[in-house]
Amino acid sequence: MMNNSNIKQRNRLPIGDRVSVFLKVLTMVGMMGIIPAFLQGQEKPVRGQVRDSESTPLEGVTVQVKGTRTATATNANGNFSINASNGDILVFSLIGYQPRELTLQNQMVVNIQLTAESRSMEEVVVTALGIKKESKKLGYSAETVKRQDLLQNRTVNVMESLEGKVAGLDISPPAAGAGSSTKIRLRGQSAFAGAANSPLIVINGLPMDQGARSSNGWQPAYDLGDNMQQINPDDIESMTVLKGATAAAIYGSRAANGAIIITTKNGQRDQGIGIEYTSNFTVNSVLDFTDFQQEFGQGQGGQRPTDVGSAISTGMLGWGSRMDGEPIVNFDGVMRPYAPNPNRIKEFYRDGTVFTNTVALSGGSDKGNFRASFSNSGAKGITPAPDNRYTKRIFNLGLNHDLTKKLHFSFNANYTKENNENPPQVGAQGPGAPNFLTRMSTSIPLAAFRESAVAENGTERQTSGFQGTLLNPYFAKGREFILNDRDRFLGTATLRYDVMDWLYVQGRYNYDYSVSKLEFNTPTGRGTSTPFNNNGQGPGFNGMYHIEQAKGTEINTDFLVGASKEFGDFSIDLSVGGNIFKRDVGTFIDEVEDFTVRDLYSIQNGINKTINNYTIFRDQTNSLYAFAEFGYKGMLYVNLTGRQDWFSVLNPEANSEFYPSVSGSFIFSELMKEQSWLSYGKLRGSWAQVGSANGIPPFSNHLFYDILPNQLHGRTLGTILGTRSPNALLRPFSVEERELGLELRFFDSRLSFDIAAYEKVTTDQILPVQISNASGYTDTQQNVGSLQNRGMEFMLEVIPVKRDNFRWTSSFNASLNTTKVLSIAPGTDRFVAQRFEGNEFIGALVYEVGLPLNQLSANTYLRNENGEILLNDNGRLLQGPVVNFGSALPKWVGGWTNTFTYKNLSLSMHFDFKAGGKVLSSSALNGLRQGHTKASLIGRREGENGVVFDGVYRNGEKNTIAVNPQDFYTDYRNLQIADPFIFKSDFIKFRNIALTYNLSDYVKNKFGFIKGLTLTASCRNVALLYKDLPDYDPEAFASSGDNRVGYEQATVPTTRNYAFNLNIIF
Missing domain, CATH: 2.60.40.1120 (Carboxypeptidase-like, regulatory domain)
Incomplete structure (x- = not known):
């Protein structure tokens, strides 16, 4: 063990x-x-x-x-x-x-x-390359995130704090607890491949991908986090969301989907030495949305089990008799009451906790400033079996120093160490607790599974007829493990020389190094009644052990020459720069099955090596760019940018792409100064063309070889890896975007309004295209697909009350986005992106020309010309054709925030919503066919002798035949009919509430040496006000990928989080 x-x-x-x-x-x-x-x-x-x-x-x-x-x-x-x-x-x-x-x-x-x-509504925005600009000069959408949005309702992954708070930003965190990733989409999904849909993340000038590592496979499916969880919200000075292609065009191919610019704190000049301490404690309480039937217990055909054999074979079925509390035999031979156990979810899961402490030392003089911080987070997940724990330590350093009056040096560094033990399995019907807890009969108490998890021979005791699918989580405790370690170092050094007061030269070096290690196993006896290999026919003990390690280095070296000058009513800013991006990644994976020594999980102890893979790849992108800004009288601005990229992953004969953009803004309120009701008015517009090579991995345009994991007759053999033919003509896909926006502020800025409309067309999408098997391959990647995104973003802020000691601010944002498939491959109008295959899976995720992206497709009822459902002569269902039920992507995303401030007390409440998407629920299918959901009660209540379905026979007569409920509902699985399991993914949530009390004045006067003290109490996921999906949170099954979007399976429950935060400054 x-x-x-x-x-x-x-x-x-x-x-x-x-x-x-x-x-x-x-x-x-x-x-x-x-x-x-x-x-x-x-x-x-x-x-x-x-x-x-x-x-x-x-x-x-x-x-x-x-x-x-x-x-x-x-x-x-x-x-x-x-x-x-x-x-x-x-x-x-x-x-x-x-x-x-x-x-x-x-x-x-x-x-x-x-x-x-009352009139000047100009604010400073951190734009691309970390350049600060007045917002009035911007011809595109850029929104600065308020720091209190990050600090009042803290989350381990900082991006979760922004749900519903930025127009056009769609945040989808899976219910996987601390250490999990977050799906980030700006202005919808604009590419077929999931990796190419996330915005670029830029920290102190260091660009990096989101790096989400969430499994999309069937089993095991674990969420291993992303790069955003390595950022401590206490270290953030500013965060700006650059929404459109124009906003991020200067970053080239890596920012085709916008960018999120983050600047960390560096301390303040002339501050002296200061110490800041922040402590946050959060309790995560499980939310149970299940509302299963509690009338009928284990069994089938209306009969309860009478012996151990029938108790095992019907463990996952709720088709027994009405529960009466009388003792019956369970799977382990023990007699227990035949009674409901409705609180199984809350009984199994525990309260999770997160405890984070941050201490920061800062100081400065007239020559510079610095800030150093250390943060330690420890989390206990809600899953006790196997025990989920997560720890994170972050060291952050930022400093600026004037080496001379003209030469300035800045340095930022961040080191993060993460350890994630046994993250919960998410969104899969494999061997995880969610699948087990929701599919075993309600009449079996949880204590039975806990007390009788292990059979006499040390294997997992069989609990149901699905021995290899429904696996007891209590057997996994202490035997099964998944361990994920990650160390990461980010460093940025910048040297700037002010040649003149209007001319500067800057050089910057960014270094990003990470190493991660992943281990997991399948313990001996898991899902089987024998510990021996091949049911005793082979040597050793069954089981599996997997280990992989990845090292990655990304280096960005860039230079920038900038000039800014005014000539009377005219102003001009010019900049020219370049960048060299190098990436070096190495990965090795070893996996073995069956072991000589029982419960010793190592490569050396494995008998059969199933994976032995070492991969290394390097790529480089060289870039030159320039941008210019022309202004007139502080009210009219035109911006031009251009970037040329040279990619090593492309064919050397055609490896260069050029990305231009143009934008402009007109502050028309400067011509209406006599109108006191108008505080600010601005019209903006932009056009950009960018692209992305993220979907083109190294070596995809050339043939290369791999080594087979096992030798043949003592010889190591080479092989051509995979079944995909290389394509030397691949090129980055291209994104062309247009945007028009209007900003208005009235009555001394008591009423603010911002609206934007955009159209984005993505061409040359990279998709696999089938080719003849005679070539030795099954498919190849080609630039064939195109998508169109159209949308609007709306922001409204009102200050209804503004008095000496009281202020009420209300802000609302909403965004509408639809993504339509314009083309796929020549001669192809429909492409199956993901089949939901497996024992109980139905349907597929498809792309179809002319329809919104990510259609949920499955069989429907067979209907006649009048739309009536046809049944056979026995009153049972008939399989109809495959149809599309709608897009899994939400059309509407938004939020509403109200903040009330009275003296030093502040109360903030936030609601958010999503609407317009569809979800296909596998859990609803399994719950119905196995007799667990309330829908399965139809046909077996008092006075009912079966299901008389509302349909007609082929001759048009109305159905009158009653069918056994178990037989009728099982037909949905056998015929793969999806209609009853399609729901809206819409929801409205009371997301969080926070109460903050600023005691700075009191403690400063009382103690002197304390400069500030702030206390905050908050609650996250206060209430789910509306949903259509039964029994589950429509957010819980989210994944950071796009291949399984809209497909719900058994998932970890969401939590309500109660937090208390202390911030004290010395």
């Missing part, structure tokens, strides 16, 4: 990798040696606080000594510290507020109030 100590020992990385990671961290820590230099020259600090007219502390106010480069910014509590001399003039400025100047006259403490501007 595999014990915990062995599991933890196996969970460690190889010594070489640990040394490599340690040296990187040591190098990073060594950078902190320059920190003391920042602390020189703090002889006359001036401290203070900046508030607005309602006495609310203002964060991000720039405080600058006029005529110098000495500047700082206020923290979350409005506090600042800056070195200045008597007679100096301090300038206080913040976008949206009137600037103020104050001459120092021996003051050491300065408290100042800023007044909101």
Whole structure:
């Protein structure tokens, strides 16, 4: 048996990798040696606080000594510290507020109030390449995420906090707990392949893919997380969502689906040393949406089991007699009451917990600033068998330093170590707890499965007729494991030289290194009555052990030359740059079956090696780009960009692509200044053409060979890997997008409105196309498909109440997107992307020309010309043709947030919704045919002698024949009819509520050394207000991939999360 100590020992990385990671961290820590230099020259600090007219502390106010480069910014509590001399003039400025100047006259403490501007609605947005621009200059959609949205309702994966909060951003987290990935889509799904649909993530100038690692296979199916969970929300300074192709065009092929720009904190100049501590504790309580029938128990044909054999064969069936509490025999031979057990979900799962602590040290002088933080998260998942645990440690460092008056250096580094033990199986009918708990008869108590999981010979005791499918989770505890380790280092170094006040040169180096290790097993005796290989016919003990390790390095080296100049009423910004992107990935996989020594899971102990694979690939992209901005009188702006990419994965004779864009904005409110009701008005428009090579892996255009895992007569043999023919003519798919937007703000910005409309056409999609088997292959990849995305985004913000001590802000956003298939392959109008195959699967996910993407397709009822359902002469169903039931993709995504602020108390409530998609529920099929759902009660209640289905015979006469319910409902599976199992995937959720109390003024006056204290209590997943899918949360079955979208299977339940957060600043 595999014990915990062995599991933890196996969970460690190889010594070489640990040394490599340690040296990187040591190098990073060594950078902190320059920190003391920042602390020189703090002889006359001036401290203070900046508030607005309602006495609310203002964060991000720039405080600058006029005529110098000495500047700082206020923290979350409005506090600042800056070195200045008597007679100096301090300038206080913040976008949206009137600037103020104050001459120092021996003051050491300065408290100042800023007044909101009624007309200037300009805000600074972090755009591509980390360049900050005033929002009025942008001709495309870009939305800055509010930091409180990330901090008030914390999640282990920071992207989950944004559900329904950004127009056009669709967030779908699977119900897999801490360490899981999040599906991110901007403006819908614009490509067939799932990997090519996520936006680019840019952290401190370092571009990277989302990197979701969620299994789409049948079994096992585990969610192994993504790159976003390696970001600590406490370290985030700003997050900007660049929605359209124009917004992210300068990033080229990697940003065909937009980009999310994240900047982490670097501390503040002239701040002195500061310490910030944040602690968050979350309890995750399981939500059970199942509402199964509790009238009839285990059995079939209306009869309860009478012996152990019948108890085993009917363990998954609820077609027995009406439960009366009398003792009956169970699968283990023990007599137990024949009574319902309706709380099995909550009885099996436990409350999960997440405890996160972050400590940050920051400081600065007039020459620079720094911030270093360490975060530790420990999570206990809701799944006890096998025991799910997740830990994460993050070290983050950011610093800026003026080497000279013109030469500036910045450095950011992030090191993350993750350990995920036994993540729950998601969305699969394989050997997982969700499948078992929802398909075993309600009359069998959970204690029976727990107490009798192991047979006398040490194998899993058989509980049902589906011995290899419905597997007891209690047998897995202590025997079955899945261990996932990951170490990652991100580093960015930037050097900028200001040649003149209008001209600069910048160089940047980004380094991304990761190493991951995955191990899992099938223990001996799992799903079988014998521990021996091949039912005792072969040597050794049955079982499986799998291990894989991946190392990856991504290096980005870029340069940028920028110039900005004004000529009277005209302004011009010009930039020219280039980038070299190198990627090096190596993966090895070993898998063995059957073991010489029982319960020893290692490659050496395996008898049959089923996988022995080592893969290494390298690719490189060279790029040159330029962008220009032309302005007139601060109200008219035109932006042009162009980027040329050269790809190593393409044929050298045709490996280059060019991506242009143009955008413009017109601030027409500048011509209507006499209209007091209009605070701000802007019209924007853009066009861009970008592409993506993400669907083209290295070596896909050339033939290459692999080594067979097992030798033949002592010889190692080579083979051509796979059945797909290489294609030397592959090229990146292309995305052309147009956008038009309008921004309006009225009545001193008490009413704000933003609407955008866009059309995006994606051509040269890469799809597998079947070829003749005579070629030695079955298919090849070709540029054949095209899609069209059309949509609108709407944002509305209202301040209904704005008084001295009370403020109510209400914001609503919604987006409409439809993705239509324009073409597939020549001569092909329909393509099956994924068949939902297996023992109980029905239907498929298909692409069909002229219809919205991702159609759920399956057999329907056979109907006559009047639309009536036809039955055979025995009153039973007949199989109809295969039809499309609708797209699995939602059309509408949005949210509504209300925030009430009274003095230092803030209450925030958020609702979000999705609508317009369909879901095919395999659980509903299994629940009906096996007698578990309430729908299965029709035909066996008092006074009913069977199912008299509402249909007609072929002669047109109405059906009057009653059919045995078990036989009738089993026909749905046998005939693969899907109609009763198609539901809307719509939902409306009361997503979260948060109460925040800012005690900064009190503790500062009381203790002095404490600069800020904030307490927050919150609840996430407060209530599910509307859904159409019975028994399950329509979000729970989500996957980060696109191949199984809209297909529901047994899944881990969602949770309601109660959290308490403490933030204290010294």
